Amino acid sequence: MTDDQQPPLGVHPDPQPALVVDRDADAIHVERGVARLHVNNQTSWSNLSEELSNVDADQRIVCVVLDADPNVFDLISRCGQDDVQRLTDILTRLRQPVIVTIRGRCTADGVAVVLACSVIVASTSATIGGLNPPPVPFGSVDYARLKARLGTGKTNLLYLSGRTVRGAEAERIGLVDMVVPDDRIDRTVTELASEISERAKDACDIASTQTDVRRAPRTAGRTGQAQAPAVAAQPNQDTGATLSDPRRTVDWTTRLVEPGFTVLEHGAAVKVVFDRPEVLNAFDLDMTRAFQRIMEDLGADSTVRAVMLTGRGRAFSAGADLGDSFSAERRSGLADHLRRVTTPTILAIRQMPKPVVAAVNGPAVGVGCSFALASDIVIASESARFVLAFSKVGLSLDGGASATLVARAGFSTAMSLSLTGRPIVAQEALARGLIDEVVYADEFEAAAQDRLLALAAGPTRSYAATKRILNDSVFGTLTTLLDREAEQLAELVETADFDAAITAARSRERPRFVGFTDA
Structure with missing residues (x-):
């Protein structure tokens, strides 16, 4: 010039x-x-x-x-x-x-x-x-x-x-x-x-996924609203439970064991435990298919009146197992897999005619975070962290997060967390409306159990009707968004940016993204 x-x-x-x-x-x-x-x-x-x-x-x-x-x-x-x-x-x-x-x-x-x-x-x-x-x-x-x-x-x-x-x-x-x-x-x-x-190409994909939300938003987020810090349930407090005391031990019986899962039950309450603690409960393809079957079966069982999702060990879930789910030979069928397995799983959570509680005991990363956000109530230990890390590996939102994140936290928080992929601690997640309650670590398991058992003793038909009405109000386009997520992920796993992220993860280095130069 x-x-x-x-x-x-x-x-x-x-x-x-x-x-x-x-x-x-x-x-x-x-x-x-x-x-x-x-x-x-x-x-x-x-x-x-x-x-x-x-x-x-x-x-x-x-x-x-x-x-x-x-x-x-x-x-x-x-x-x-x-x-x-x-x-x-x-x-x-x-x-x-x-x-x-x-x-x-x-x-x-x-x-x-x-x-x-x-x-x-x-x-x-x-x-x-x-x-x-x-x-x-x-x-x-x-x-x-x-x-x-x-x-x-x-x-x-x-x-x-x-x-x-x-x-x-x-x-x-x-x-x-x-x-x-x-x-x-x-x-x-x-x-x-x-x-x-x-984040290069991923940044544009996230922006384009959210275009409809910017143009004509459907939901009212709670971004930034001040909330008092949640206090753990104490022994002398009435937490509303009818079937349990936080200090009382409940006998859980094994209902089902699947690869990566242990399913426990007590009366009408069921706990679905992500059970691969050696890999921080990361989801491989077999585990994803098993999760779909479990959630669909629980939804159809009229004796089950409330369901909890939680993780074994120190993590809720580290998300997708990149080495298994995105191996070179499986990338070509990724969109089909997401439509046949991940989409029905998210829909099973949202459409289940009974409450689903996510008890987030530790880090919830990627699609693991998506599963938590798709639940009706999210209770977190003070040690929990929430990470929508898709952009860090050159991918876009998965597991319905393009809908549930906006519905819970509002568009601005959704965009910021998606683009940066930064982790947020439990108290920040609470303040931003991403979750519903934070509990001290030493009281977390008892408080989450207390909430689950109270819901299992509640008016189940009323809960089912409430979920249907709110789903129609907030998630009317969920199936469409899940399909768009699948399309974008299928495209992104074929990019040089994703290859760079996988290579960097194996060598524990920071990826060097190239953006559109590989198009």
């Missing part, structure tokens, strides 16, 4: 070599595939929409940073509605995940624009709100997007009051994903974009 040329759309040279700052320049750096678009008060919003369309078509770019000057998202309301609508539509359809920064005020139409992005990072001085009053918002796409982040109550409050909230409160209620000091926002966003770009 010569001195007399102006960078398009305020796109500016950046000292970070990982950033694509001008896709037409000779000296561009595309090894990490991050496009940074700087938006100032002179930016033409129609031109920005055009440039974003060009970015979408550029296979080298896997992440976009929409970096705005202070108050830009306050001034956008002066633009025409057509320009605003076109911009939000393009952001919604964009193949790559979009990180947007908020500095200063972000109001009205500006909020609509940032809600169409994947990850929202705000400075501590930012203020967000000032939404258009009813009757305009209710039933609109903007209202639905905000509802997916905050839930109905807080969304209605912001619309009805027209109030604005500052950065820290916006993060607490889930309106934004991250708040950082003004002088650190550039570095933070650059590091986040670099992390996402290392």
Whole structure:
């Protein structure tokens, strides 16, 4: 770019070599595939929409940073509605995940624009709100997007009051994903974009899987809502159980033993124990098939009134056994296997006409985490961790997590955890709405048992009707999403990124992802 040329759309040279700052320049750096678009008060919003369309078509770019000057998202309301609508539509359809920064005020139409992005990072001085009053918002796409982040109550409050909230409160209620000091926002966003770009193709697949959610969300997440830390059941507390005292030993009898499983029962209550502690209860193909049979049989048995899933040893489940499930000779039939085995298993959990409790005793990783999230109630030991590590091996969400994660925690938490693959501890999972209860480790087994036995003595027909109604409300597209998950995984296991992840795992090294260069 010569001195007399102006960078398009305020796109500016950046000292970070990982950033694509001008896709037409000779000296561009595309090894990490991050496009940074700087938006100032002179930016033409129609031109920005055009440039974003060009970015979408550029296979080298896997992440976009929409970096705005202070108050830009306050001034956008002066633009025409057509320009605003076109911009939000393009952001919604964009193949790559979009990180947007908020500095200063972000109001009205500006909020609509940032809600169409994947990850929202705000400075501590930012203020967000000032939404258009009813009757305009209710039933609109903007209202639905905000509802997916905050839930109905807080969304209605912001619309009805027209109030604005500052950065820290916006993060607490889930309106934004991250708040950082003004002088650190550039570095933070650059590091986040670099992390996402290392996931390369997987980042785009996750973004595309969630496009329908960004466009017209169905669920109300509880992201960021403050919750009091859960306290373990104590001996003198009435926990609501009718069949057990937390200190009383219950005699469990063996109902069934399958490869990788021990199934125990006590009256109408059943515990399904993942039983491969030597590999942290990782699922191979045989174990996955056995799990399907077990869950379908329990669902059909009218004498069973409540089911618990838990793990033997120090882990709930380490997820899929990569060496077995994704061996070269089995990859070609992966989509078919997922449709015939994994999909029916998740549906068996969700459609079982009785409560399913996940008692997460330790790490729940990958599809192991998906099985927990598909359950009706998730109780975790304080030592539990939750890891949706699919992106770390070049894969996308599996086991219905594209639906259950959004339903439990909201879109923003779902996107953040999916792209980064970072582990979260039990208390953070509780605060984000991912799980329902955290119990001290020395009381965990008794408290989980207590909950299971109480449910087994409860109004089973009422539970069944409640599950059906909530499934229809929240998981109406679950079968479709499971099918899309299978298609994407079948494609991703054939990529160089997945091969690199498998090789790195065997050598205990960090994988070097190549992105779209193998396409």
